[in-house]
Amino acid sequence: xxxxxxxxxxxxxxxxxxxxxxxxxxxxxxxxxxxxxxxxxxxxxxxxxxxxxxxxxxxxxxxxxxxxxxxxxxxxxxxxxxxxxxxxxxxxxxxxxxxxxxxxxxxxxxxxxxxxxxxxxxxxxxxxxxxxxxxxxxxxxxxxxxxxxxxxxxxxxxxxxxxxxxxxxxxxxxxxxxxxxxxxxxxxxxxxxxxxxxxxxxxxxxxxxxxxxxxxxxxxxxxxxxxxxxxxxxxxxxxxxxxxxxxxxxxxxxxxxxxxxxxxxxxxxxxxxxxxxxxxxxxxxxxxxxxxxxxxxxxxxxxxxxxxxxxxxxxx
Amino acid sequence: xxxxxxxxxxxxxxxxxxxxxxxxxxxxxxxxxxxxxxxxxxxxxxxxxxxxxxxxxxxxxxxxxxxxxxxxxxxxxxxxxxxxxxxxxxxxxxxxxxxxxxxxxxxxxxxxxxxxxxxxxxxxxxxxxxxxxxxxxxxxxxxxxxxxxxxxxxxxxxxxxxxxxxxxxxxxxxxxxxxxxxxxxxxxxxxxxxxxxxxxxxxxxxxxxxxxxxxxxxxxxxxxxxxxxxxxxxxxxxxxxxxxxxxxxxxxxxxxxxxxxxxxxxxxxxxxxxxxxxxxxxxxxxxxxxxxxxxxxxxxxxxxxxxxxxxxxxxx
Numbered sequence: 001x002x003x004x005x006x007x008x009x010x011x012x013x014x015x016x017x018x019x020x021x022x023x024x025x026x027x028x029x030x031x032x033x034x035x036x037x038x039x040x041x042x043x044x045x046x047x048x049x050x051x052x053x054x055x056x057x058x059x060x061x062x063x064x065x066x067x068x069x070x071x072x073x074x075x076x077x078x079x080x081x082x083x084x085x086x087x088x089x090x091x092x093x094x095x096x097x098x099x100x101x102x103x104x105x106x107x108x109x110x111x112x113x114x115x116x117x118x119x120x121x122x123x124x125x126x127x128x129x130x131x132x133x134x135x136x137x138x139x140x141x142x143x144x145x146x147x148x149x150x151x152x153x154x155x156x157x158x159x160x161x162x163x164x165x166x167x168x169x170x171x172x173x174x175x176x177x178x179x180x181x182x183x184x185x186x187x188x189x190x191x192x193x194x195x196x197x198x199x200x201x202x203x204x205x206x207x208x209x210x211x212x213x214x215x216x217x218x219x220x221x222x223x224x225x226x227x228x229x230x231x232x233x234x235x236x237x238x239x240x241x242x243x244x245x246x247x248x249x250x251x252x253x254x255x256x257x258x259x260x261x262x263x264x265x266x267x268x269x270x271x272x273x274x275x276x277x278x279x280x281x282x283x284x285x286x287x288x289x290x291x292x293x294x295x296x297x298x299x300x301x302x303x304x305x306x307x308x309x310x311x312x313x314x315x316x
Numbered sequence: 317x318x319x320x321x322x323x324x325x326x327x328x329x330x331x332x333x334x335x336x337x338x339x340x341x342x343x344x345x346x347x348x349x350x351x352x353x354x355x356x357x358x359x360x361x362x363x364x365x366x367x368x369x370x371x372x373x374x375x376x377x378x379x380x381x382x383x384x385x386x387x388x389x390x391x392x393x394x395x396x397x398x399x400x401x402x403x404x405x406x407x408x409x410x411x412x413x414x415x416x417x418x419x420x421x422x423x424x425x426x427x428x429x430x431x432x433x434x435x436x437x438x439x440x441x442x443x444x445x446x447x448x449x450x451x452x453x454x455x456x457x458x459x460x461x462x463x464x465x466x467x468x469x470x471x472x473x474x475x476x477x478x479x480x481x482x483x484x485x486x487x488x489x490x491x492x493x494x495x496x497x498x499x500x501x502x503x504x505x506x507x508x509x510x511x512x513x514x515x516x517x518x519x520x521x522x523x524x525x526x527x528x529x530x531x532x533x534x535x536x537x538x539x540x541x542x543x544x545x546x547x548x549x550x551x552x553x554x555x556x557x558x559x560x561x562x563x564x565x566x567x568x569x570x571x572x573x574x575x576x577x578x579x580x581x582x583x584x585x586x587x588x589x590x591x592x593x594x595x596x597x598x599x600x601x602x603x604x605x606x607x608x609x610x611x612x613x614x615x616x617x618x619x620x621x622x623x624x625x626x627x628x629x630x631x632x
Contacts, residue, residue, distance in 0.1 A: 024340065029364075045589045048345075266626060273361045273591040273622035306589035310582060315626040 004151050004245065006193035009158035009186065016058040016156060019091050023047055023160070025167055030271045035288060036295040040171070042164040042302045045276050049115075051305025052160050052183055053084035053147070059156030060145045061088050069094050074142040076122075076129040078104040079233055080305050081147040086117035097142050099132045101125075107309050148182030149239025158186025164300055165190060171198045172297040175283035177304060178202035178211045178253065179234035181242025187302060188249035198300075202246065202253045203286040205229035205261060212253040214238055215246065230258045230314055233279035233305065254286040261285045262314045268303075269315075275306045278314065320467050320561065322509035325474035325502065332374040332472060335407050339363055339476070341483055346587045351604060352611040356487070358480040358618045361592050365431075367621030368476050368499055369400035369463070375472030376461045377404050385410050390458035392438075392445040394420040395549055396621050397463040402433035413458050415448045417441075423625050464498030465555025474502025480616055481506060487514045488613040491599035493620055494518035494527045494569065495550035497558025503618065504565035514616075518562065518569045519602040521545035521577060528569040530554055531562065546574045546630055549595035549621065570602035577601045578630045584619075585631075591622045594630065 026041045044052035061073055072095035075085045082098045089096035096117035100109065101124035112119055122132040137144055146153060160183070161174065174191050178184045184202045191198050204211050207229030213221040222237050229235070238246065256264075261278055264285035268276050283301045287294050342357045360368035377389055388411035391401045398414045405412035412433035416425065417440035428435055438448035453460055462469060476499070477490065490507050494500045500518045507514050520527050523545030529537040538553045545551070554562065572580075577594055580601035584592050599617045603610050 050589065269591055269626060273366065275585055275589040275591060310585060310629070310631040313626070313629065 004154055004189055006190060008151065008155040009162055009190055012059040012152070012155040013159040013162055015062045016055060016159065019048070019058040019062070019088060020054055020159070021047055022163055025164065026272060026274065028272050031267060034267070036291055037287065037297050037299050039287070039299045039301060040168045041272070042160060042300065043274065044160055044302060044304050045274060045280065045306030049080070049084045049087040050307040051080035051084065052157055052302070053080040053305070054088060055159050056148070056153035056156035056182055057081065057084035057088040057145060058091070060150060060152040061085070061092060061094070063152045064143055068143050072097060072140055072142040073145050074133060074136050074140065075099070075145045075147065076133045077147055078108060080307055082108065083111045083115065083307070085145050086112045086115035089117065090115045095140075095142070097136045097140055099129055099136060101129065105309055108307075111307070146239075147236070148180035149241050151241060154182050154186045154189070154241065154245070156186070157183045158190045160302060161187040161190040164302070165194045168300060170298060171195060171300040173199045173201055173294065174300040174302075175201045175203055175287065176302040177231070177234055177279050177282040178204050178246070179279070180236040181211065181238045181246055183302065183304060184250060185242045185245040188245055192249045199251045200249055201286070202250050203283040204253055204255050205231040205234055205282060206255045206257050208235050209255045211238055211246065212255050214243060215250070215253055230261055231279040231282055233277060234282065254290065256282055256285040256289055260289055264288060266315055274303075275308060276303050277305045277308050280304045320470060320505055322506060324467065324471040325478055325506050328375040328468070328471040329475040329478055331378045332371060332475065335364070335374040335378070335404060336370055336475070337363055338479055341480065342588060342590065344588050347583060350583070352607055353603065353613050353615050355603070355615045355617060356484045357588070358476060358616065359590065360476055361590060361596065361619050361622030365396070365400045365403040366623040367396035367400065368473055368618070369396040369621070370404060371475050372464075372469035372472035372498055373397065373400035373404040373461060374407070375475075376466060376468040377401070377408060377410070379468045380459055384459050388413060388456055388458040389461050390449060390452050390456065391415070391461045391463065392449045393463055394424060396623055398424065399427045399431065399623070401461050402428045402431035405433065406431045411456075411458070413452045413456055415445055415452060417445065421625055424623070427623070462555075463552070464496035465557045467557065470498050470502045470505070470557065470561070472502070473499045474506045476618060477503040477506040480618070481510045484616060486614060487511060487616040489515045489517055489610065490616040490618075491517045491519055491603065492618040493547070493550055493595050493598045494520050494562070495595070496552040497527065497554045497562055499618065499620060500566060501558045501561040504561055508565045515567045516565055517602070518566050519599040520569055520571050521547040521550055521598060522571045522573050524551050525571045527554055527562065528571050530559060531566070531569055547577055547595040547598055549593055550598065570606065572598055572601040572605055576605055580604060582631055590619075591624060592619050593621050593624050596620045596622075
């Protein structure tokens, strides 16, 4: 049982319309040939701020009361959610306060600063992040925008699948990566309502397979302390809300190795000429690993983001 | 005076329709902000075979008589034209014979082979290429498809500008790189006919600025013997046909340094999340170099291709 429904996603889509791009759906003859499946890629790497996170951040911020919004918004993140909150806040003319670990790469800090947000640095531990955020919120009165365990955020992320399923009919399977679970939860709510025969598959790196293990055990298993995977967007733990939705709607979680991820990423770059993050290559890697299962089927894959450090690419 | 007209390009567009993609036009808010111009990017990097060369190759091959076509087609090229001829030939069910210098990178050879073409290797000199091609043609009876100095090829390349100008109206300027001149010639024919007020600017790397010098001198100046530029798609000399069209219609040639090319390439990868070759970054580099001239204007840029070796990227 959960409280989020298709109608919330539809409301979110209307709410955020002016702040986000309707992203294109790409296909690739050569990847279809290699995989034996007919694949449709929903390209959130072309989304504002470079990832789908803009959708959830925009919906959460636009759902605040005028009074709340005036005090600004805050979050802790070293990745795409930070840039999305900063950009969405800038778009509606309020302040964003971002807590980032002092180990965050320069390119991500520059991204956040370029959207006019204020960065507070902290030690790179979950505890330090949360405490620093608490201080920032206490000082500023800003509203905390959780990266995924928030129905407004999940509904926002679901707007991508809403566009996708309205454009591409009769998918046999829809696939998305799972980290904290915001994207796959929103996708699951929409897919279950609009296209109940479509299988919903979440995909995860073997080096941080806590969602897979959580689903097996029936309770949230935290990720390993020092997760080892190139898919740096998928390291976080599930939340209570996302886990409940995943338990209810997600048919299966497939895991892949880093080698498989890099190979799928290379294939996407070389054949489709689009830049995707390692985390986004996880679903295609899972599809190629289990080719025989997907042969002849119509598969939808959500490409979640394209923010990579061009100085640190895995191609050798 | 030249014999190629808009009507030939329109005929080419109909002829090749089933063999090519209608490529999308992308825009980028952040690159608009950086440049101060409103830029439209026609994305031939998403074209079949990974570059616009598919258009010219397809038109040339489909213009052959049935009897000619049966004997196959041949060309010498180490780059995108080779892949395009191979793929177009495969699409119409005929053989392609490609002469490649033995220095051609493995990734390009694999591309050509993947389309079922036969490769004949030769020494990496213009003379060896031409002589080897002559032998191949003598043995097989295949029709030679010149990479640019052929009206069927130029008309094919022009179909990109035809799509572009039909989709985006009132461009103040249209820009494309110039190597052998096939793309800029086709673009110029179409732009002059459909949108005569649009300025036509060709862009070239400083390290191989033979088109610039040719236009200055009023006669074809060959490129330097060992051209030094990262824009490896723009090293060839103009041909008689392309030079005549360029003299008649191109308003100006702008040149840029390799540093400027790499910076524009990085900007395109980072902000637009699309993979483009160094050669394709030349027009954006020229625009950014002369920002003040293009401020507030509507600029069309043809992104010519996306075939890069991911192991040899210039980002440091």
